[in-house]
Amino acid sequence: MAASEKREDPSSTLLTVTIAFTANALVAAAKSVAAVLTGSASMTAEAAHSWADTGNQVFLLLAERRSRRPRDKSHPMGYGREAYVWSMFAAFGLFTAGAVVSIVHGIQEIIAPEPASDFLVAYVVLAAAFVLEGISFVQAFRQTREAAREMERHTLEQVLLSSDPTLRAVFAEDAAALVGLVVAFAGVSLHQVTGSPLPDAVGSIIVGVLLAVVAVVLIDRNRRFLVGQGVTPDIERSMARRVLEHRDIARLTYLHMEFVGPRKLYLVAAVDLQGDHPEHEVAVALRRIERELEDHETVEEAVLTLSTPDETALRF
Numbered sequence: 001m002a003a004s005e006k007r008e009d010p011s012s013t014l015l016t017v018t019i020a021f022t023a024n025a026l027v028a029a030a031k032s033v034a035a036v037l038t039g040s041a042s043m044t045a046e047a048a049h050s051w052a053d054t055g056n057q058v059f060l061l062l063a064e065r066r067s068r069r070p071r072d073k074s075h076p077m078g079y080g081r082e083a084y085v086w087s088m089f090a091a092f093g094l095f096t097a098g099a100v101v102s103i104v105h106g107i108q109e110i111i112a113p114e115p116a117s118d119f120l121v122a123y124v125v126l127a128a129a130f131v132l133e134g135i136s137f138v139q140a141f142r143q144t145r146e147a148a149r150e151m152e153r154h155t156l157e158q159v160l161l162s163s164d165p166t167l168r169a170v171f172a173e174d175a176a177a178l179v180g181l182v183v184a185f186a187g188v189s190l191h192q193v194t195g196s197p198l199p200d201a202v203g204s205i206i207v208g209v210l211l212a213v214v215a216v217v218l219i220d221r222n223r224r225f226l227v228g229q230g231v232t233p234d235i236e237r238s239m240a241r242r243v244l245e246h247r248d249i250a251r252l253t254y255l256h257m258e259f260v261g262p263r264k265l266y267l268v269a270a271v272d273l274q275g276d277h278p279e280h281e282v283a284v285a286l287r288r289i290e291r292e293l294e295d296h297e298t299v300e301e302a303v304l305t306l307s308t309p310d311e312t313a314l315r316f
Helices: 002-007 010-038 041-067 082-111 119-151 155-161 165-194 198-226 233-244 279-294
Strands: 249-261 264-273 299-306
Touching: 010 041, 010 119, 010 165, 041 082, 041 119, 041 165, 041 198, 082 165, 082 198, 119 155, 119 165, 155 165, 165 198, 233 249, 233 264, 249 299, 264 279, 279 299
Parallel strands: 264 299
Antiparallel strands: 249 264
16 A cells, blocks of 8 residues: 555545536536526536635645645644545535535525426526546546555555545545436436426435535535544555564564655554664664654654563564
């Protein structure tokens, strides 16, 4: 895992977010025009969804930019957790501007239905939106699949477990967008065929519920990383082996790691050094090993202490 985290290029995530922003902005404008021309509840919900996604990409771009700043005296662990803060804002935006608006509009359409027209415009816009959203999703899927292969995980498992909140958000939002477009197409089609606005209104509510579920999942994942998300067993094994492979370390009796940002770990370990050296030499050796561990791109800071003779060695 540690090796795969190292190979993951943050610029790939920035490209993924940029593509998503461009696609969503174009789609949102087209859907808004179609919603006005057709009066479709599903199209209105889709327009709200796309504008929410477009605004969210701004938060995600901020997350990428601000989380990359190097650590300083005021932030000794760096600014990595800013990614989870801004991604949390994006998730709340998806919930309020996307889910709530879609559900409320659908309910209003059921209570006071309005006639719809120009269905061809809706179909054309939905088809174009599917292509643009598909391009964005393919980029997110490729990046996630590559990381999943390195981790020997399934792609969806990587989406949930990844320490990269921006990639997770783009993947989830684009997947929800594609599903929402299918639902909107069904709602508009049934509205045209039956002449009843009810399927269209129900489609709007379904889109809203879908966005709410995605938003809640994203909020929960960001919350976990903000409060100190521990690593998965595969990362722990990988890093433990790396520590034990060091030429100066004989035993490892304690290991603690948590994420302090995307692909960034805080590591604390209790070790037994090879040989029996004077105290001042041991202190120098510990500091040197810490710096060598920090040479790995995923280790933001390493802190080592000495094991006592009665402590049991960890086995990995």
